[in-house]
Amino acid sequence: AERGAAVIVNDLGADTKGGGKSSAAADKVVEEIKAKGGKAVANYESVEDGEKLIQTALDTFGRIDLIQRVHLRGSFLVTRAAWNHMKNQKFGRIIMTASAAGIYGNFGQANYSAAKLGMLGLSNTLAIEGRKYNIHCNTIAPVAGSRLTETVMPPDLVASLKPEYVAPLVLWLCHEECKENGGLFEVGAGWMGKLRWERSQGQTVRQKNQPMTPEAVRDQWDAICDFTDATKPTSIQESLQSMVSVLSQVESDEEVGANPTA
Amino acid sequence: AERGAAVIVNDLGADTKGGGKSSAAADKVVEEIKAKGGKAVANYESVEDGEKLIQTALDTFGRIDLIQRVHLRGSFLVTRAAWNHMKNQKFGRIIMTASAAGIYGNFGQANYSAAKLGMLGLSNTLAIEGRKYNIHCNTIAPVAGSRLTETVMPPDLVASLKPEYVAPLVLWLCHEECKENGGLFEVGAGWMGKLRWERSQGQTVRQKNQPMTPEAVRDQWDAICDFTDATKPTSIQESLQSMVSVLSQVESDEEVGANPTA
Numbered sequence A, B: 001a002e003r004g005a006a007v008i009v010n011d012l013g014a015d016t017k018g019g020g021k022s023s024a025a026a027d028k029v030v031e032e033i034k035a036k037g038g039k040a041v042a043n044y045e046s047v048e049d050g051e052k053l054i055q056t057a058l059d060t061f062g063r064i065d066l067i068q069r070v071h072l073r074g075s076f077l078v079t080r081a082a083w084n085h086m087k088n089q090k091f092g093r094i095i096m097t098a099s100a101a102g103i104y105g106n107f108g109q110a111n112y113s114a115a116k117l118g119m120l121g122l123s124n125t126l127a128i129e130g131r132k133y134n135i136h137c138n139t140i141a142p143v144a145g146s147r148l149t150e151t152v153m154p155p156d157l158v159a160s161l162k163p164e165y166v167a168p169l170v171l172w173l174c175h176e177e178c179k180e181n182g183g184l185f186e187v188g189a190g191w192m193g194k195l196r197w198e199r200s201q202g203q204t205v206r207q208k209n210q211p212m213t214p215e216a217v218r219d220q221w222d223a224i225c226d227f228t229d230a231t232k233p234t235s236i237q238e239s240l241q242s243m244v245s246v247l248s249q250v251e252s253d254e255e256v257g258a259n260p261t262a
């Protein structure tokens, strides 16, 4: 907001167990933004009420530019409510918040990691659907001291891993000059890096006119899992195309093995 | 089942729009398994009723060895119902079904890609939680002709991309000799390959005692997104450790830049 964007600060003000409701959390952020000369308005609706949230933005600023979202259902509802407005104005920046717990898994967090990696799946598709309207969708997996992490991290770590070391990435990703779309970033402590999929060359374990067996899979397991000369596929079209090539390779009865996309 | 496992065939027998309920789908599969000399029993509960499904398995076979699941909420409920039984018998194999639509995104499939990548997040955590009980959890992203794909793929492709070219991978991943755990595989047409995360070295864009700015992020964007000498992190501990190293590097005021985990 210091940089000109008009911001809706949406926070239910829930306690850490998800109960309660208070306007203090959102109000505090709004005051901070205004003190720095920014435009901001608070909204205390739950993200479950995506329509109302976006209506607050439209009533106040006449437009909705960016969204940063926290959890799967809420992210879906808020994004759906904002989408057509962004499409009409041919600009939008959406930041989904995933977590390393989803990316790598984390003991005791089955539910949480499912929801958090679900955010990435959602973002992957929104990035594709939004592209031609200049709506970009990126995902961050932040690490920062917060109410969420103060129960699991030592206090000095909570104090040193400041949210201010995450925010500049969000601001850049929301900028109209930023062309990044469909990216996933880990960010914390002032460091940030990008993630992408790497896929092994894999193996075709089937031969023409013969039944495909689990024994063949077992026997070629090391080759299937070998990341030498791995590819970096970026789309479902690429993925499907490689399956289709396998079909014709097997039919032509050549020696098949390596990934046809390579 | 041809290979000795006792199988619960669970299918609601829903029509493609999710309505209706029929026992035909599950019955057909059970007949096929029995015809090949396997042990199988049909169950027509919805996966929403995970407890009942697992109870059918226990009533019939006295144990529950493997689960292959189709969607996020159902996967969660069925797995939760089976988990303690697998833990007690110190064996279990779980296969989650994700999709390339979640991995890469796909136009028009926002909901679906969120749910499908959520399966991977769930699997990532279950793989960690199950490890010491010999419960392994892996995820497949299949491509096969089915009721689901016959509406979007040309008929000859639907006919050639047989589910039989996917099943052998599932069978191998369910085998007690298979040590694979926490993996993600694309599979179809007789080909299969493994996926993993690749992370750029990234950049620390913050300096001691100075505010961190979005301009610094913008100026180092190419370096942040550069995959030269990328790492392949495999756990949240690794990820958190790299953030902690950044804190001390910045404090020690050295020239910082590259990923500390490298």
Ligand SMILES: NC(=O)c1ccc[n+]([C@@H]2O[C@H](COP(=O)([O-])OP(=O)(O)OC[C@H]3O[C@@H](n4cnc5c(N)ncnc54)[C@H](O)[C@@H]3O)[C@@H](O)[C@H]2O)c1
Residues within 6 Å of the ligand: A010, A011, A012, A013, A014, A015, A016, A025, A045, A046, A047, A048, A069, A070, A071, A074, A097, A098, A099, A100, A141, A142, A143, A144, A145, A146, A147, A148, A149
């Ligand atoms: N802090 C970390 O290290 C970390 C790590 C990984 C991911 N994340 C993600 O970052 C995001 C922010 O987490 P945080 O650490 O700041 O936690 P936090 O608990 O401090 O903040 C979450 C905020 O969301 C608000 N909220 C909850 N339900 C809401 C609803 N229905 N409608 C509107 N607002 C609602 C709460 O009132 C709270 O202010 C979350 O998505 C979290 O999963 C954080």
Ligand SMILES: NC(=O)c1ccc[n+]([C@@H]2O[C@H](COP(=O)([O-])OP(=O)(O)OC[C@H]3O[C@@H](n4cnc5c(N)ncnc54)[C@H](O)[C@@H]3O)[C@@H](O)[C@H]2O)c1
Residues within 6 Å of the ligand: B010, B011, B012, B013, B014, B015, B016, B025, B045, B046, B047, B048, B069, B070, B071, B074, B097, B098, B099, B100, B141, B142, B143, B144, B145, B146, B147, B148, B149
């Ligand atoms: N076919 C593909 O190319 C492809 C691609 C990517 C992912 N997938 C995934 O593979 C899995 C199987 O898909 P498919 O292509 O065989 O589709 P399908 O529609 O042929 O099979 C889905 C089956 O699930 C059953 N079902 C639905 N709701 C249920 C419930 N509540 N409880 C129990 N059973 C229920 C249906 O009756 C149906 O038989 C899905 O998870 C799908 O997302 C398939």
